[in-house]
Amino acid sequence: MNSSEARHEVDLLISTEDSTGASRALGDLWAHEGSPSAASFVVQRFEQLRPTLKLQPYRLGILRSFTVEPMVPLLRAAAFCAGIDLTVYVSDFNAYVQAITEQDSALYKFRPDAVILAVQTRDVAPEIWNHASALSVEQARASVARVAGDFSDWVQGFRRNSTAHLIVHNLEQPVLPSRGLLDTQPGMSQSAAIVQINAELRNLAGSQVGVYVLDYDALGARHGRSTWHDERKWVTVRLPIAAPNLNRLVTEWMRFLHPLTGKVAKALVVDLDNTLWGGVIGEDGMTGIRLGSEYPGSAYQAVQRALLDLYRRGILLAVCSKNNRDDALEAIDKHPGMLLNRSHFAAMRINWTDKSQNLREIAAELNLGVDSLAFLDDNPIERQQVRTALPEVFVIDLPADPMKFETAIRECPMFERLTVSAEDEQRGAIYQAQHAREQLEQRVSSREDFYRSLQQEAEIAPLTKASLARIAQLTNKTNQFNLTTRRYTEQQVAELNTKPGWECFSIRVRDRFGDNGLVGVAITRRDGDTTEIETFLMSCRVIGRTVETAFLSFLAGRARSQGAQRLQGWFLPTKKNAPARDFYSTHGFTSAHQNGDGTLWTLDLAANSLPAPEWIRLRILNGDEGRND
Amino acid sequence: MTEPLLDRVRRVAADVLETSADKITLDSSPETIETWDSVHHLNLVLALEQEFDLQFEPEEIDQMKDVRHVLEILGSKVQQV
Numbered sequence: 034m035n036s037s038e039a040r041h042e043v044d045l046l047i048s049t050e051d052s053t054g055a056s057r058a059l060g061d062l063w064a065h066e067g068s069p070s071a072a073s074f075v076v077q078r079f080e081q082l083r084p085t086l087k088l089q090p091y092r093l094g095i096l097r098s099f100t101v102e103p104m105v106p107l108l109r110a111a112a113f114c115a116g117i118d119l120t121v122y123v124s125d126f127n128a129y130v131q132a133i134t135e136q137d138s139a140l141y142k143f144r145p146d147a148v149i150l151a152v153q154t155r156d157v158a159p160e161i162w163n164h165a166s167a168l169s170v171e172q173a174r175a176s177v178a179r180v181a182g183d184f185s186d187w188v189q190g191f192r193r194n195s196t197a198h199l200i201v202h203n204l205e206q207p208v209l210p211s212r213g214l215l216d217t218q219p220g221m222s223q224s225a226a227i228v229q230i231n232a233e234l235r236n237l238a239g240s241q242v243g244v245y246v247l248d249y250d251a252l253g254a255r256h257g258r259s260t261w262h263d264e265r266k267w268v269t270v271r272l273p274i275a276a277p278n279l280n281r282l283v284t285e286w287m288r289f290l291h292p293l294t295g296k297v298a299k300a301l302v303v304d305l306d307n308t309l310w311g312g313v314i315g316e317d318g319m320t321g322i323r324l325g326s327e328y329p330g331s332a333y334q335a336v337q338r339a340l341l342d343l344y345r346r347g348i349l350l351a352v353c354s355k356n357n358r359d360d361a362l363e364a365i366d367k368h369p370g371m372l373l374n375r376s377h378f379a380a381m382r383i384n385w386t387d388k389s390q391n392l393r394e395i396a397a398e399l400n401l402g403v404d405s406l407a408f409l410d411d412n413p414i415e416r417q418q419v420r421t422a423l424p425e426v427f428v429i430d431l432p433a434d435p436m437k438f439e440t441a442i443r444e445c446p447m448f449e450r451l452t453v454s455a456e457d458e459q460r461g462a463i464y465q466a467q468h469a470r471e472q473l474e475q476r477v478s479s480r481e482d483f484y485r486s487l488q489q490e491a492e493i494a495p496l497t498k499a500s501l502a503r504i505a506q507l508t509n510k511t512n513q514f515n516l517t518t519r520r521y522t523e524q525q526v527a528e529l530n531t532k533p534g535w536e537c538f539s540i541r542v543r544d545r546f547g548d549n550g551l552v553g554v555a556i557t558r559r560d561g562d563t564t565e566i567e568t569f570l571m572s573c574r575v576i577g578r579t580v581e582t583a584f585l586s587f588l589a590g591r592a593r594s595q596g597a598q599r600l601q602g603w604f605l606p607t608k609k610n611a612p613a614r615d616f617y618s619t620h621g622f623t624s625a626h627q628n629g630d631g632t633l634w635t636l637d638l639a640a641n642s643l644p645a646p647e648w649i650r651l652r653i654l655n656g657d658e659g660r661n662d
Numbered sequence: 663m664t665e666p667l668l669d670r671v672r673r674v675a676a677d678v679l680e681t682s683a684d685k686i687t688l689d690s691s692p693e694t695i696e697t698w699d700s701v702h703h704l705n706l707v708l709a710l711e712q713e714f715d716l717q718f719e720p721e722e723i724d725q726m727k728d729v730r731h732v733l734e735i736l737g738s739k740v741q742q743v
Contacts (some may be wrong), residue, residue, distance in 0.1 A: 035665075037673060069709035070677035077680055264663050269720045270704060276711040 036066060043078055051087040057424065060114040064430070067280045069103060072600055075110035079118075091294050094145035094197070095121060095553040098156035100272040105282040115287065115446075117294050126271070127156070133190045140195075147198040147293055149247070149286065150187065153273065154227060157183060161230075162473035164343035165211040165223035173226045180204075188237055188244055196524035198451075199239065200289050202249040203231040208258045242501065242523040245289065245451055252285050284446075291446040295509055298407035298447040299425050300379065300399055301347035302392060303340065307360055307411040309333060309373070311435065314364045315357055316363040324370030335439035337372040343448050344377055347457025349399060349464060351380040353408075354392045358383040378465035388415050389422035399464065400573045402512065402609065407447050411435070452523075454503040456550035466547035467574055473546075476621035484579055484648045487544045491580055493587050496530045496537040503551045504539055507570060511554075512609040514581070515570040516602060516616065519556075526556075535567075536591075539545035540584050542575050549575055551586055557592070564592035566602030569616075576612065579646040586645040587653065593638045600638055605631035667740065671732060674713050678706045691728035714740060 034042070039062045046055035055078065063075050079086075091112070092544065095101055096237065105121050112119035124132045129150060132140040140148065142606055155162040158180045159171070168176065184201065191199055191495035202473040210216035211225045217383045218444055231250065238244040254263040256278060263275040271574055274282060306313045310333045311323030323330040344350055350373070354361055361383045376382075380398045388410070404425035410416050416428050427447050442448075450457070463610075470487065477483045505523040521529075530537045540553040553571040557564050566588065571581050592600045604617060617634035618624070621641045626633040638641065645651055669683075675690070676683040679697045692698040698706075707723055710732070716739050726732045 069705055070674040073680060073705065073709075075678045102701050102705075102710050106705070205704045258680065263717060265717070265720055269723070272704070275717070276708045277715075279708065 036062075036071070038059045039065070040074060043074075047078065047081060050085075052056070052082050053424070055082055056086055056114075063110055063114045067107075069107065069276070069279070072106040072110040072280075072296070075113060076106050079110075079113040083118060088113070088116055089294055089296075090118045090120070091290070092120045092122070092144060092146045093290070094124070094132075094140050094143055094148040096132055096140065096148060096150045096152075098127050098129065098152040099267075099274075103272065104279050104283050107280050107287055111280075111287050113281055115291065115294075115296050116347050117296065119290075130187065133187050133194070136194050138194075140165050145195070145197045147200065147289070148191070148195070148501060150199065150201045151249075152202060154207075157168075158204060158230065159407050161223060161226050162207065165221070165226070168221055170221050173221050177226050177229045180230050181237070184230075184234055185237055186239055192244075192524075194243060196243070196522055196528060198243045198245070198293055198522065200245050200247050200286075201234060202247050205250045205253050206258070219425060242527060247285060249291065252282065256281055257447060261659055277581065281473060281528070285427070288446045288449045289451070292449045292451045296447070297405075297449065298348065298445075299401055299405040299510075300351055300395070301340070301343060301407045301409060302351045302353045302395055304410040304412070304415065305352060305354035305356060305364070305383075307435070308409060308431075308438075309337060309340075310364065310368070310370070314360045318590045319364060319368060322368070324365065324368055326370075330370055330437065332435040332438060334370060334372060336435075336442065339439045339442040341372060341377070343442075344373075344461050345348045345458060346448065346450055346453055347460045348448055349379040349401075349460060350377050351382075351395045351399070353382045353388055353395065353410075355385055355388075356383050376465060377461055379461060387422075389419050392419060392423060392426060400513075407445070409442065409650065411438075452506065454506060454551070456503060456552075459548070463547065463549060463574070466549075469546045470544070481648070484646065485628075487546075487648075489542060489576060489578065489580065489648065490545075490650045490652070491583050492652045492654065493538055493584065494541070495524065496539070500539050500551055501527060504537065504554050507551070507554050507572065508568060511570040511572060511574045513611075514576050514613045514616075515568075515607075515610050516566070516604045516613050517568055518610060519568050521568075529556070538584075538587070540571075540580065542578075542580050544578075551581070555584060555588055557588060559592070559595060559597060562596070562598040564588070564595070564597040564600050566600065569589045569602060573612065581616065581647065581662070582620065583645040583649045583651055585616075586643045587651070589636065589638060589643040598638055599635055601625065601635040603631050603633050667736060668732060671710070671729065671736065672715060674709045675706060675729065675732075678702060678709050686729060688730040688733070689728060710736065716740075 043055055043062065045059045046058055059078055061074050063071060101123055105123065109119050109121065122140065122145065124140060129152065134139045158176065160168065160176050188199065203220050204227050206224050206227050212223060213314055217221050233247055238246045260275065261278055262273055267273040303309060311329055312321055314322055318379060324333045325331065326334060340350055346409050365371060380395045392406060392408065393403060396406055403423055407427040407429060408419050409429050411431055420428050427444055429441060431441050473486060474483050476484055501523050505521055508519065508521045526537060529535050536556050537556045541551050542549040552575045554568060555566060556568040558567050602617060604614060606614065610640050620643060622634035622636045624632050625635040672683040672686040675686045679695055679702055681695065681697065681731060707718060711717055714736060722735045
């Protein structure tokens with residue numbers, strides 16, 4: 034289909050009111066063209082479709098020292114295709130310092146969810162960019178310190194005025210250093226100075242919540258510094274980036290927007306034949322499949338290495354393959370070229386059933402929505418089948434050449450994370466333990482015996498610096514057992530914890546099969562004789578083992594000891610939180626009020642003791658020692 | 663692909679200027695098309711650069727006062743390739 038036909042098809046689908054089909058066709062068109070003209074078309078059509086699609090609104094501010102206006106439609110098109118309705122504010126030219134420091138600047142009035150600070154080496158470090166050969170070692174050092182100090186002032190100034198996320202471009206290297214080969218010798222070095230500034234920037238971001246570095250230098254290098262720029266347009270219209278690279282910067286911005294908006298995949302389901310190894314195990318056998326450090330098996334080891342990296346990032350892996358189970362398992366267990374082994378896979382479906390059915394089952398087994406799955410398969414027909422049957426699944430478009438598979442996986446923005454908690458790193462192992470629990474559950478005769486045999490230990494603790502990232506993460510990704518589904522950034526959690534009357538607690542759960550990690554969050558607000566539960570959520574992998582009762586019991590006890598008469602909380606129904614619907618009523622709460630948003634449940638603390646289950650060993654860490662202030 | 667130059671320009675211009683291709687003629691200019699302001703002009707230049715895989719000189723961008731001039735400049739550059 035050429036570009037005119039693709040546009041006609043979109044308009045045809047819009048005219049027949051098939052908004053899902055139109056939005057998919059726009060996504061295909063965008064993936065295929067990715068040009069400024071396609072962006073303009075995609076944005077216009079999505080704006081027509083907006084009322085009929087469920088898009089997630091997000092507000093992005095861009096502070097800049099160069100022209101970014103042509104990137105805005107590209108970014109909005111890419112965001113629309115990812116399900117994000119992006120509103121963009123662009124600061125005045127080179128007015129980023131005022132925008133940051135002035136409390137009532139237009140930037141803050143815009144109320145951004147995230148802000149990008151896009152400045153260039155030549156703007157913030159002109160002496161290093163233009164006159165490096167004239168600088169002494171001491172002058173260069175002073176220059177690095179000044180620029181690092183500027184960044185620090187901007188970041189801290191921003192934090193005083195906003196809780197939004199901040200993404201800071203780091204500084205790019207010139208294509209050729211001003212002192213030529215001498216640059217690598219002892220003494221003044223232009224590239225070393227820029228490396229040092231970037232290292233300071235990394236430390237700065239690491240010391241602040243919600244501040245991230247975009248590696249602009251690496252982005253230019255990845256695509257080729259010598260063709261990244263368009264110096265004519267820089268001089269004439271202050272646009273330093275050549276036309277074909279505009280969308281590459283936008284793609285990099287999108288890598289941040291995916292995790293920021295929660296448009297991420299939690300599990301990757303992979304095919305086996307011609308995906309994890311070359312060839313078909315059922316036909317080629319153990320000695321025939323290609324997998325190893327030599328070409329062509331090296332391509333598949335590269336795929337497995339990329340998958341291992343995702344596994345260590347906390348992304349679950351699962352297998353979905355049309356094969357004889359024994360053949361496939363023999364290869365997984367015994368082939369010397371395998372980097373992955375059975376313990377890396379949280380679920381496996383090796384059978385001849387169609388893949389969309391298997392994907393549904395895998396989602397159910399992992400306690401995930403189908404929209405949390407990504408799918409990797411070399412076969413375009415399987416991909417198309419899944420795309421049609423389960424449009425919520427993120428299907429990775431693999432090129433025909435296996436040597437390019439690895440890059441296609443690593444480029445996928447659905448696997449980006451901005452923070453990784455200890456729980457993420459152990460997630461694969463946690464799911465293995467879950468298997469063992471389920472087997473135990475089937476063996477024991479009564480629920481109570483099951484609870485007892487688990488030997489659960491729970492630890493409830495107030496918010497600490499160490500738990501902040503995980504707590505904010507849980508508020509953003511927990512959909513099912515979440516009473517109010519209120520989302521908070523790390524900055525917001527830290528802030529409300531310092532308000533009078535507000536408290537934030539987390540719960541960790543261990544049992545005989547292992548540590549589940551930090552799996553629950555409660556945020557409460559005391560007001561006179563009432564304590565209100567603002568947020569109560571638990572990761573669904575521990576639900577149904579009475580830990581939620583222990584946590585609620587703790588909240589009741591704490592409210593009582595602080596003199597409250599009543600513990601109350603809203604249940605705000607969403608499409609996904611039905612598992613939490615009866616939580617308050619089964620714990621003795623009565624419905625006190627109902628409106629269009631949900632039901633307010635209340636518990637008379639004098640009349641109800643709400644005991645913790647005796648089979649859980651409960652440890653309460655001191656409510657004051659760990660405060661985050 | 664043998665899509666004539668004029669059709670390719672009209673298609674790109676229609677996208678960028680948020681109008682339909684049949685509204686774009688040789689005489690179309692910022693005076694006749696309301697959306698053709700300076701920001702859209704830059705977007706049009708960038709879209710054409712990407713469509714035809716080339717880069718315009720600043721003087722050429724200044725000369726693009728209407729579609730006719732865009733075609734002339736493009737014609738001379740595409741021939742050179």
